[in-house]
Amino acid sequence: MTSFSQDRRKLIGGAAFLPLMLGGCSLSGWSEGVSNHAGRRVVTQTVKPLKINPSDGMAAVNAVRRKHLLPEFAMDPSLQRAAQAHADLMGRTGQYGHEFGPKTKFPVRLASAGFDGSAGENIGVGYGSIDEAVQGWLDSPGHRKNMLKRRYDSAGFAYAFNTSGKNPRYTHYWVLIMGKPGRGSPARMLPV
DSSP states (O other): OOOHHHHHHTTOEEGGGOSOOOTTOOOTTSSTTOBOTTOOBOOOOOOOOOOOOHHHHHHHHHHHHHHTTOOOOEEOHHHHHHHHHHHHHHHHHOOOSSOSSGGGOHHHHHHHTTOOEEEEEEEEESOSSHHHHHHHHHTSHHHHHHHTOTTOOEEEEEEEEOOSSSOTTOOEEEEEEEEEEOTTSOOOOOBO
16 A cells, blocks of 8 residues: 555656556555555545635745756746646646647647746645645656756646536645746846
8 A cells, every 4th residue: 555645646647748647556544535456435624725825836846946056037917927828727727638629728828828838837736735736846867857847947836626516536736847047038027
């Protein structure tokens, strides 16, 4: 049996890993009444929304970049809008993934938020804190590669809670979009 933390790490998604393997994940102990493979019923604490400030998320990501001698990300308003919109969509619908239809395709979401440039996206589900989400991305080679790309200099960090009533295993949704603005992108904010 894998630990709770290992189970959650199996659920993270990265732009480099679009074919997710969610079907084989065991989430025993995730919520009240979920049966594990042995047929036992387990009871856990009720999960509540977190109070998250995107600036705190950016600070955690930038601490990782500093440790790797990389420049910090500047918080980009358009990437922040795109990240928050996608986190909110997942929270509102109970779905988890980079894309679930034409309007949710990554380039469409970026253009809708006013971003013109190259970008990558890390998503995660279930992590109970900013630090857990960032560590989960660091523990995944594809996500780690996205976070540590030297050419990316801007980012948006977002969180949403599952309010859909669907997929109760999917609690906390996390989105980090990193990029390099093109000529047509709006001016960036100062680093966090």
